[in-house]
Amino acid sequence: MTSTVIAPELAAAGLGDVTSSAASLRRFLLGLPGVDQVGAEARAADLATRSIKTTAKAYALDLAITMIDLTTLEGMDTTGKVRALCAKGIRPDPTDPTAPPVAAICVYNDLVGVAKEALSGSSVRVAAVATAFPSGRASLAVKLADTAEAVKAGADEIDMVIDRGAFLSGRYLDVFAEITQVRAACGDGTGRAHLKVILETGELQTYDNVRRASWLAMLAGADFIKTSTGKIVPAATPPVTLVMLEAVRDFREATGRQVGVKAAGGIRTAKDAVRNLVMVNEIAGPDWLRPEWFRLGASSLLNDLLMQRTKLATGRYSGPDYFTLD
Amino acid sequence: MTTFDYAPAPESRAVVTLRSSYGLYIDGVFVDPVGGGSFKTTNPATEEVLAEVSEAGSADVDLAVKAARRAYTRTWSKLPGRERGKYLFRIARIIQERSRELAVLETLDNGKPIKESRDVDIPLVAAYFFHYAGWADKLDHAGYGPDPKALGVCAQVIPWNFPLLMLAWKIAPALAAGNTVVLKPAETTPLTALLFAEICQQAELPPGVVNIVTGAGATGQTLVEHPGVDKVAFTGSTEVGKQIARAVAGSHKKVTLELGGKAANIVFDDAPIDQAVEGIIRGVFFNQGHVCCAGTRLLVQESVADEVIRALKRRLKTLRLGDPMDKNTDIGAINSAIQLGRIRAMTDIGDAEGAERWSPKCELPERGFWYPPTIFTGVTQAHRIARDEIFGPVLSVLTFRTPKEALEKANNSPYGLSAGVWTEKGSRILWMAQHLRAGVVWANTFNQFDPASPFGGYKESGYGREGGRPGLEAYLNG
Numbered sequence: 001m002t003s004t005v006i007a008p009e010l011a012a013a014g015l016g017d018v019t020s021s022a023a024s025l026r027r028f029l030l031g032l033p034g035v036d037q038v039g040a041e042a043r044a045a046d047l048a049t050r051s052i053k054t055t056a057k058a059y060a061l062d063l064a065i066t067m068i069d070l071t072t073l074e075g076m077d078t079t080g081k082v083r084a085l086c087a088k089g090i091r092p093d094p095t096d097p098t099a100p101p102v103a104a105i106c107v108y109n110d111l112v113g114v115a116k117e118a119l120s121g122s123s124v125r126v127a128a129v130a131t132a133f134p135s136g137r138a139s140l141a142v143k144l145a146d147t148a149e150a151v152k153a154g155a156d157e158i159d160m161v162i163d164r165g166a167f168l169s170g171r172y173l174d175v176f177a178e179i180t181q182v183r184a185a186c187g188d189g190t191g192r193a194h195l196k197v198i199l200e201t202g203e204l205q206t207y208d209n210v211r212r213a214s215w216l217a218m219l220a221g222a223d224f225i226k227t228s229t230g231k232i233v234p235a236a237t238p239p240v241t242l243v244m245l246e247a248v249r250d251f252r253e254a255t256g257r258q259v260g261v262k263a264a265g266g267i268r269t270a271k272d273a274v275r276n277l278v279m280v281n282e283i284a285g286p287d288w289l290r291p292e293w294f295r296l297g298a299s300s301l302l303n304d305l306l307m308q309r310t311k312l313a314t315g316r317y318s319g320p321d322y323f324t325l326d
Numbered sequence: 327m328t329t330f331d332y333a334p335a336p337e338s339r340a341v342v343t344l345r346s347s348y349g350l351y352i353d354g355v356f357v358d359p360v361g362g363g364s365f366k367t368t369n370p371a372t373e374e375v376l377a378e379v380s381e382a383g384s385a386d387v388d389l390a391v392k393a394a395r396r397a398y399t400r401t402w403s404k405l406p407g408r409e410r411g412k413y414l415f416r417i418a419r420i421i422q423e424r425s426r427e428l429a430v431l432e433t434l435d436n437g438k439p440i441k442e443s444r445d446v447d448i449p450l451v452a453a454y455f456f457h458y459a460g461w462a463d464k465l466d467h468a469g470y471g472p473d474p475k476a477l478g479v480c481a482q483v484i485p486w487n488f489p490l491l492m493l494a495w496k497i498a499p500a501l502a503a504g505n506t507v508v509l510k511p512a513e514t515t516p517l518t519a520l521l522f523a524e525i526c527q528q529a530e531l532p533p534g535v536v537n538i539v540t541g542a543g544a545t546g547q548t549l550v551e552h553p554g555v556d557k558v559a560f561t562g563s564t565e566v567g568k569q570i571a572r573a574v575a576g577s578h579k580k581v582t583l584e585l586g587g588k589a590a591n592i593v594f595d596d597a598p599i600d601q602a603v604e605g606i607i608r609g610v611f612f613n614q615g616h617v618c619c620a621g622t623r624l625l626v627q628e629s630v631a632d633e634v635i636r637a638l639k640r641r642l643k644t645l646r647l648g649d650p651m652d653k654n655t656d657i658g659a660i661n662s663a664i665q666l667g668r669i670r671a672m673t674d675i676g677d678a679e680g681a682e683r684w685s686p687k688c689e690l691p692e693r694g695f696w697y698p699p700t701i702f703t704g705v706t707q708a709h710r711i712a713r714d715e716i717f718g719p720v721l722s723v724l725t726f727r728t729p730k731e732a733l734e735k736a737n738n739s740p741y742g743l744s745a746g747v748w749t750e751k752g753s754r755i756l757w758m759a760q761h762l763r764a765g766v767v768w769a770n771t772f773n774q775f776d777p778a779s780p781f782g783g784y785k786e787s788g789y790g791r792e793g794g795r796p797g798l799e800a801y802l803n804g
Contacts (some may be wrong), residue, residue, distance in 0.1 A: 034750040036770050039601030049441060051335035059330060089790035244599055281330050282644050289330055 006223065013255040014107035019219055020094075022173040031170055032203050032215060035207035035243055044238035050278045057274070061309045062100055063289065064273040065092060068305075069127055069262065069297045070326075071106040072087060073134075073230065079114045081326075082107055086118035088326045096313075102302065103291040104157060108133070109150035116154040127157035127196070131182055134200070134229035136161040140178060147185040151193050157197045158186050159262075159277025161212065164203045172216055196224035196262055196295075201240045202232035210240055214247035218259050226262035230297060235265025241276060245283040258287065270308040273301055299326075332646075335653040337440045341427045347378035348516070350540060351523035353393035354533025360385040365542070366514055370437035370651050371659040371678055371694040379516050382539035384548045387508070390537040391554040394479040394506040394736065395532025402506050403476060407463035414459030414501060417528040422674055424525065428518055432490055435517040437659030437695070438613050440651050446582045450775055451494040454793075457777035458498035458554055461798060474802040476504030477580055481547040483570075484519075485562045485719075486512035486661050487616035492561050493519050495781075495792045497536060503801035505557065508536045512640035513542040514662045547573070555579060559800065561618070564741075564786050565713075582790025582800045584618065584782060586715040587743030589764065590736035591621030591772060594629045594729070601770065603637045606721070609746060609772035611645065611699050615719040618787075619744035621772050623712055624701075625732050628725040635703060635723060642699055643686040656753035657719060660695040669697050669718035676702050676711040681722070708737060715741070729754060737763045742784025746772045748760055763787045765791070 006016045018028045052060055070079060070089045086105050091098035104125040105115050115126045128150035132138035138146075147158055160182050166174045179197055186193040197217035201210050218226050225244055228235035241263045248259045261284070263276055273296055280288045288294050304325045311317050347364065349356035363381035368374060382390070402410070421428065423592050428451070429443040435776040439445070465474050480500045484492035489511055500507050511519035523538045539545060539731045543566070550558045551573050557580045560570050567585040574581055593602045609621025626634050650658035660783040677683060690696040697718055699721045705722040726732040736745055745764040747755050759767040765782045768774060775781070780796040782788060790800045 031598040036598035036601035036750075039598060039604055039770065043601070043604050049445065050332065051651070052332060053335045054333040056333040063330070253379070277330065286329060288605060 002300060004209040007257075009255040009257045010219065014221065015255065019173070019176055022289055025172045025176060025216075026170065029215060030213040032211055035211055037153065037207055038114055040207055040239045040243060044242045044279070047242075047278050048238060048275050050275075052278065054275050058309075058312055060274045060277050061270060061305050061312065064270070064277060064296060065302065065305050067291045067294055067296050068101045068102040068302055069104045069264070069295050070102045070302060071150045071230065071264070071297055071299050073106070073108060073129060077111060079111065082087070082111045082114045083118045085326050086115055086124070087237050088302070088324060089117065089124045090122045092302055093309075094324065095151045096310070099306060099309065103145065103295055104276055106159065106297065109146060109153065109155065112150050112153035112155045113275040124263060126154060126158040127159055128153070128155035129159045133159070133161055134231040136163050137165075140181065143178070144181060144185045147182050151185065151187055155193055157196060158182070159199060159226060162217065164200055167204065167209070167213060167216075172212075176216055176220045179217060179222065193200045194212075194223040195221070195227045197222040198226045198229055198264075200229055200232055201227050202234050207239065207243050211245045211247055214244050215251065218247070218251045221226075222259060224260040224295065226264055226297065228265035230265035233266070236263035236267055236297075238275060242283055245279055247287070248288070249284045258293065260293040261288070261296065262295035262297055267298050268300050268304065270301075270304045273305060332654050334649070336651045337430060337433075337444075337653055339430050339434065339651065341757045342431045342434065344517075346378055348520045348540070349381060350380050350382050350390070351520065351536070351538040352386070352390045353397075353537065354527065354531075356523070356558065359383060360389075365513060367435060367514060369434050369694075370514070370661050371691070372471045373693050376434060377517065379520075379540045380544045382510075382541040386538055387545065387548045387552055390508045390539050391479055391549075391552050392509050393482075393534035394537050395554055396477075397532055398506040399477055401532045403504055407504070410501060410504060411459045411462035411589060413529060413531050413622045414455055414462060414498065417525060417531070418452050418455035418459055420528055421448070421455060425449070425452070428490060428521060430651075431521055432518050433658070434566050436486065436489060437650050438516075439655040439658040439659050440653055441655065441708055442613060442658075447488060447491050450777070453491050454491075454494040454498045454777045456560065458502035459509050461499075461795075462502040465798065465802065468798050468802070470799060470802050474503075477801060477803060478505060479554060479803065480505045480557040480559060481549045481552065481555040482507055482509040482559045483550060483562065484509065484511055486515040487613060487618070490518040490522065493522060493655075496559050499792070499797045500559075500801045501535065503798055505801050508537045508539060508549060509557070510539050510541060510546050513540070516540040531685050533769065550574065557581070557801065560584070567788060580800070582792070583788035584780075584790070584792060585743075585786060585788040586741055587618045587620065587783065587787050588623055588713065588739050588741045589619055589621045589746070590625050591631070591741075591742040591746040592732050592748065592758065593624065593626040593634055594732075594738055594747075594749040594751070594754065595627040595733070596750050597630070598750060598770065599630070599634060599637060602748040603634065603641050605746060605748060605770070605772040606638055607641060607645070610721045611657060611719050612773050614697070616660055616661060616665070616717055617773065619766060619781075621744070621746050622716060622721060623736075624721055624723045624792040625726050625735055626723065627732070628727055631725045638701065639684065639686070642701070644688065645699055647686075647688050647696070647698065648691060657699060660697050662717065663695055664696040665717065666697060669716055669720065672711060672714065672716045672718070673700060673720055676705075676722070679709045679711065681705045681709055681711060707735060713739065729758070733758060740786045743787035744768065
């Protein structure tokens with residue numbers, strides 16, 4: 001295992017030695033308070049009953065658009081497809097210039113260059129999935145090379161997957177070490193690519209695991225923790241996102257460092273998106289209600305947000321043909 | 327707008343048609359009281375007068391009891407169980423169909439948030455009627471002998487905290503078992519009971535099977551003391567419960583009492599903290615703390631006390647207090663000026679006793695009756711706020727060191743209605759549940775109700791059980 005420098009905020013919070021050995025990391029993660037499944041699901045269901053209307057709805061719809069990582073992760077992706085997606089990301093609604101751009105375009109790393117070029121001059125960032133996405137079943141060397149290539153091609157953000165096999169077999173320190181090394185491969189200084197760590201919660205299965213994996217990723221220096229690859233069902237269910245929002249809230253309370261959350265997979269409607277924002281607002285707090293700290297990984301969601309946005313402004317629904325297919 | 331402020335989302339009250347005045351529901355029709363007395367019922371969130379309601383005197387109560395007796399002897403006791411069940415199923419379905427109307431009316435008259443009346447009260451009301459409708463033709467199998475008999479006429483007096491739900495807890499099992507009833511709703515919340523009377527008409531329930539007499543304490547007293555009554559069921563304060571027990575002592579009347587509580591909600595150091603905090607909130611701030619089984623004593627293990635209290639305060643800051651009709655309101659209005667006065671008096675005692683008071687910053691509306699969610703820390707068993715029922719959004723926080731100490735403190739109360747245990751250790755849950763002297767013990771949850779689950783108290787929290795199969799016993803002679 002490689003030695004890593006302990007982040008000063010962790011040392012100050014008394015968490016400096018947590019990752020010093022496999023045993024201490026395991027002790028720490030297993031010592032986190034448990035998550036009661038029934039209670040967590042009830043809380044998420046309760047927050048889903050919030051009624052977001054009129055001005056609050058308008059605010060939430062626009063905020064949700066600015067938080068989208070507009071994603072295409074298909075074997076059939078082409079440069080043409082990525083360019084089209086980038087154009088859409090910059091100007092989601094060609095008929096309405098007040099519709100804000102999305103946060104980022106998320107692609108496989110071989111298409112980072114295309115996206116980078118198509119987005120140049122805009123505020124939209126390029127996120128690349130790396131580390132043998134989505135399964136993560138490759139050697140560390142391959143994962144690091146994958147990451148380095150994406151960074152070299154200009155990716156602003158790296159979405160890595162954790163080694164779920166290692167996590168589920170209890171080799172937490174291996175997972176930790178891999179994240180820290182991928183983070184190192186993201187570069188350093190101001191040009192460092194932001195690291196989003198995908199937990200693939202659908203494979204971790206329990207909320208206890210979601211909480212432990214969240215802390216593990218944050219201890220290893222994740223800028224964001226992300227629910228899912230989008231390739232596994234279930235993905236970003238409300239209780240999973242809730243547990244992760246609790247984790248970033250608690251982590252900041254303990255260390256002073258704020259970590260973002262990305263909910264990805266299964267968020268298709270404006271209503272889903274608004275419910276996510278309500279959770280962010282009431283669980284993590286308003287500090288997280290910015291694209292710097294909360295993202296929605298999605299593709300079809302954007303058109304529903306645009307449709308609802310138009311409905312709110314004009315009082316009527318337009319047909320789907322009035323919104324661009326990408 | 328630069329912050330995510332939830333815009334007002336008020337539920338429409340157009341779904342409710344309020345009459346300016348209501349008569350008494352006796353023998354299937356609404357009638358004016360013999361003495362002509364009346365009182366006003368108001369919306370506690372605005373102090374707006376909602377309607378004029380009749381005050382039943384002893385002549386009216388007598389008419390109601392006689393109507394119930396007639397219905398019992400002539401009709402209801404002769405119907406086979408499956409026919410009684412049909413009526414109850416019909417009532418349950420109408421309640422579901424008119425749930426929105428009932429929820430809005432409940433919130434207007436009681437002050438509880440529409441979210442609670444819509445998602446908790448009214449769905450449970452329907453569920454209790456469905457549950458007991460199913461029992462009506464299966465009484466032989468309830469475990470009270472091969473051919474259990476109804477008692478006759480039941481006098482039922484219910485409180486203002488869950489007006490329609492308490493009505494369901496009383497009327498559904500009574501009717502399923504073959505009794506007829508005279509029910510008196512609380513004087514501050516009579517309207518949903520009167521709407522229920524309309525539902526009985528709509529369901530074509532035979533006249534006299536259900537009678538609703540409105541009025542204050544005197545009406546209730548006349549009703550429970552009426553010699554034509556075979557059974558008294560009361561939910562309310564321990565003080566009134568004792569008066570009722572004295573009044574019926576030595577008579578043939580069967581009695582069930584569901585009275586006050588001062589429940590302990592016990593959080594161990596291995597609890598799921600986030601969910602425990604939710605459970606504490608749900609335990610004491612649900613329905614503004616107007617809940618007899620509310621978890622008003624938080625017993626938290628000293629080793630996690632700071633962490634739990636910090637998390638609790640953080641969570642309290644996100645509670646939304648205000649217009650009960652707003653769908654995003656978490657904390658509604660206190661039901662009456664009198665109750666608000668009691669809460670103030672009790673919390674003043676807490677201050678005087680040296681407990682430390684904390685409330686989140688929240689603006690209280692100018693009109694209506696309001697009290698902010700409040701927690702007292704540094705409370706000991708010797709404080710009155712740890713012993714007496716406050717019946718408001720007020721939590722007393724005590725600490726303990728060992729499971730044994732938690733148990734002793736939890737049981738060290740004249741009440742014994744409910745308790746909560748929070749721990750990830752299953753064996754500890756079982757051990758605590760076995761030794762807690764409380765009618766209901768919730769494990770890693772709080773204030774959960776189900777028609778199949780019996781509910782009732784130990785000690786001064788009353789006697790008898792309501793709900794489920796055991797709830798039938800209160801209305802049957804085995």
